[in-house]
Amino acid sequence: MVSNPHTGRRAGQSGTREAIATAARQQFAARGYDRTSVRSIAQEAGVDPALVSHFHGSKVDLFLAVTELPFEPAEVLPRILAGDPDEIGTRLAEFIVEALEAPEGRGRILALVRAATSEPEAARAIRELLTAKVLQPLAEAIGAGDAQYRAGLVMSQVVGLTMARYVVGIEPLASRDPHSVVRSVAPTLQRYLAGPL
Amino acid sequence: MVSNPHTGRRAGQSGTREAIATAARQQFAARGYDRTSVRSIAQEAGVDPALVSHFHGSKVDLFLAVTELPFEPAEVLPRILAGDPDEIGTRLAEFIVEALEAPEGRGRILALVRAATSEPEAARAIRELLTAKVLQPLAEAIGAGDAQYRAGLVMSQVVGLTMARYVVGIEPLASRDPHSVVRSVAPTLQRYLAGPL
DNA sequence: TGATGAATTCTGCACCCGTTGAATAACAAA
DNA sequence: TTTGTTATTCAACGGGTGCAGAATTCATCA
Numbered sequence: 108m109v110s111n112p113h114t115g116r117r118a119g120q121s122g123t124r125e126a127i128a129t130a131a132r133q134q135f136a137a138r139g140y141d142r143t144s145v146r147s148i149a150q151e152a153g154v155d156p157a158l159v160s161h162f163h164g165s166k167v168d169l170f171l172a173v174t175e176l177p178f179e180p181a182e183v184l185p186r187i188l189a190g191d192p193d194e195i196g197t198r199l200a201e202f203i204v205e206a207l208e209a210p211e212g213r214g215r216i217l218a219l220v221r222a223a224t225s226e227p228e229a230a231r232a233i234r235e236l237l238t239a240k241v242l243q244p245l246a247e248a249i250g251a252g253d254a255q256y257r258a259g260l261v262m263s264q265v266v267g268l269t270m271a272r273y274v275v276g277i278e279p280l281a282s283r284d285p286h287s288v289v290r291s292v293a294p295t296l297q298r299y300l301a302g303p304l
Numbered sequence: 305m306v307s308n309p310h311t312g313r314r315a316g317q318s319g320t321r322e323a324i325a326t327a328a329r330q331q332f333a334a335r336g337y338d339r340t341s342v343r344s345i346a347q348e349a350g351v352d353p354a355l356v357s358h359f360h361g362s363k364v365d366l367f368l369a370v371t372e373l374p375f376e377p378a379e380v381l382p383r384i385l386a387g388d389p390d391e392i393g394t395r396l397a398e399f400i401v402e403a404l405e406a407p408e409g410r411g412r413i414l415a416l417v418r419a420a421t422s423e424p425e426a427a428r429a430i431r432e433l434l435t436a437k438v439l440q441p442l443a444e445a446i447g448a449g450d451a452q453y454r455a456g457l458v459m460s461q462v463v464g465l466t467m468a469r470y471v472v473g474i475e476p477l478a479s480r481d482p483h484s485v486v487r488s489v490a491p492t493l494q495r496y497l498a499g500p501l
Numbered sequence: 502t503g504a505t506g507a508a509t510t511c512t513g514c515a516c517c518c519g520t521t522g523a524a525t526a527a528c529a530a531a
Numbered sequence: 532t533t534t535g536t537t538a539t540t541c542a543a544c545g546g547g548t549g550c551a552g553a554a555t556t557c558a559t560c561a
Contacts, residue, residue, distance in 0.1 A: 114540040115526025123538075139422050141338040145519060155540050160520060162538095223472050224421045225336050234472050242474070259468060259477030260488055266472075267464020271456060275420050275431050275463075277439070280456030291457055291501045295492045304488045311510040312556025320508075342549060352510050357550060359508095 124162045126152040131163075131173045136214035139221035140170060140229060170222065171232055177206055177215035180240045188248045196297025200289045203265055208285050213273060220269055237262065249300055260299040268292060321359045323349040328360075328370045333411035336418035337367060337426060367419065368429055374409035375399075377437045385445045393494025397486045400462055405482050410470060417466055434459065446497055457496040465489060 130151035134143040145166055149156040163169040187198045206212035222229035242262065246254035271277045272288070280288070298304075327348035331340040342363055346353040360366040384395045403409035419426035439459065443451035468474045469485070477485070495501075 114524065116528070116538040118527065121538075139338075141336075141422065144517075146517080156519085157521080157541085158539070166519065220467075221421050223467070224418050225338065230472055234474060237472075237474070256476050256480065256488075259474045262474055263464040263468035263477065264461055264492070265464070266467045267460040267462070270417075270420070270463045270467065271460035275427055275434075277431060277434070277456045277459055279453050280460065283453065287501075291453075291496075294495065295461070298491065299488075304484075311554065313508040313558075315557065318508080341547080343547085354511085354550080354552095355509065363549065 123152070123154055123158060127154060127159055127162055127169075128173050131169055132214070132218065135170060135173065135222065136218035139218075139224075140226045145169075167226070167228055170226070170229060174218065174222070174229070174232065174236075175215065176219075176236065176240060177212035180244060184241075184244050184248065188245075192301065193297070195300055196295070197289065197293040199261070199296050199300075200293040203268070204285045204289050204292075207269060207273060216269055217273065220266065220274065251301075253304070257299050257304070260304075261296055264292065264295050264299065320349070320351055320355060324351060324356055324359055324366075325370050328356075328366055329411070329415065332367060332370065332419065333415035337423045342366075364423070364425060367423070367426060371415065371419070371426070371429065371433075372412065373416075373433065373437060374403055374412035377441060381438075381441050381445065389498065390494070392497055393492070394486065394490040396458070396493050396497075397490040400465070401482045401486050401489075404466060404470060413466055414470065417463065417471065442497075450501070454496050454501070457501075458493055461489065461492050461496065 127148060130148045131143070134148055134151065145159045146156045148169075149159050152158075159166075159169065163172055183202065187202060188195065190198070207216060219233050223233050224230075242255065242258040245258045245261070249257055251257065268288070272281050324345060327345045328340070331345055331348065342356045343353045345366075346356050349355075356363075356366065360369055380399065384392065384399060387395070404413060416430050420430050421427075439452065439455040442455045442458070446454055448454065465485070469478050
């Protein structure tokens with residue numbers, strides 16, 4: 108005799124853990140940390156809210172587990188840094204804008220930006236992630252004494268572009284074709300990386 | 305006979321309305337829109353939460369009423385635009401960095417940035433405020449055909465600097481002296497305003 | 502003086518939040 | 532087969548949220 112047909116473990120593999128992570132990524136990116144609730148993540152994953160805690164611990168834990176850069180710096184950076192040194196800014200700008208145009212990349216970046224402005228612990232985690240995986244290697248590649256400072260300036264323009272074009276949606280910057288945005292921003296990055304300050 | 309000594313109107317002028325507005329500005333800037341509660345605003349103003357609705361309507365209404373630019377564009381822009389055209393970038397950078405270094409200006413700007421990333425209605429309001437009061441005049445002063453686009457690029461670097469230096473706190477950008485930050489950023493603004501794109 | 506309106510507090514409603522604990526069912530290992 | 536581990540649901544707790552309504556007191560003006 109089955110007393111309750113709803114509770115209890117399902118047969119077979121369910122992939123619930125990943126479903127929760129995917130829904131979490133989606134919602135953190137779309138709404139930001141505060142406006143994403145554990146309950147709504149569970150709903151999108153088609154799952155009971157208690158499973159979120161069960162698999163991923165607290166909400167902050169889940170966020171940190173799910174927060175990743177939209178690319179693998181160790182793969183990408185060498186490709187950008189190699190080749191004509193005068194074109195590094197262009198290659199960097201191209202890569203960034205491409206990443207922002209692809210829905211998945213944009214989502215991840217927006218999640219980072221949104222979280223950094225609301226949840227202090229997230230801001231700390233993001234700062235450390237960026238410093239270790241992007242700014243530090245970038246600075247080493249530049250080699251100059253003030254390389255870390257330069258890397259920070261680069262980051263400031265990248266973040267600002269993200270905000271202005273994709274979050275606030277300032278026109279006509281928001282609807283300009285990607286290529287002309289690259290051309291506009293590339294010299295800035297080039298100067299921050301290798302030009303006079 | 306007084307039945308309840310706490311309720312009822314106080315004698316004299318209380319300045320409650322302004323106290324609420326001030327506390328709201330403070331908290332929206334420090335914690336962002338979502339993490340600021342009507343109740344905490346009331347507490348900081350030393351006042352009952354119901355007075356917030358009473359004077360300023362809903363929470364969004366209050367935010368919009370309290371949200372202002374940290375300067376008067378009509379006053380400031382002419383001062384920046386006048387003089388040597390090759391130094392506009394420097395004057396603009398100086399003004400921005402100065403505004404960000406002063407606690408009150410920084411607070412207001414942070415409030416704008418934080419709200420823009422969390423509350424969509426605020427993002428819309430901010431976009432319109434910026435467009436009407438800053439970007440439009442700036443574009444007219446530039447005069448070129450793509451002036452609005454140029455103004456957007458300027459805004460992107462300004463916002464990015466705010467995020468990187470004051471919100472996320474990327475080092476050593478965050479602790480560099482204001483003057484050297486001005487020197488680093490000025491050429492970027494200058495090119496966005498008047499240089500080749 | 503009397504009447505109207507504004508300022509103030511209290512109470513409470515309806516809802517959402519993150520998290521926990523117990524109960525149940527399937528799987529894995531013995 | 533028994534035993535323990537894991538996946539799952541349900542129910543609930545304690546707390547926070549924005550906001551509306553009633554009651555009370557002061558101010559203002561006829």
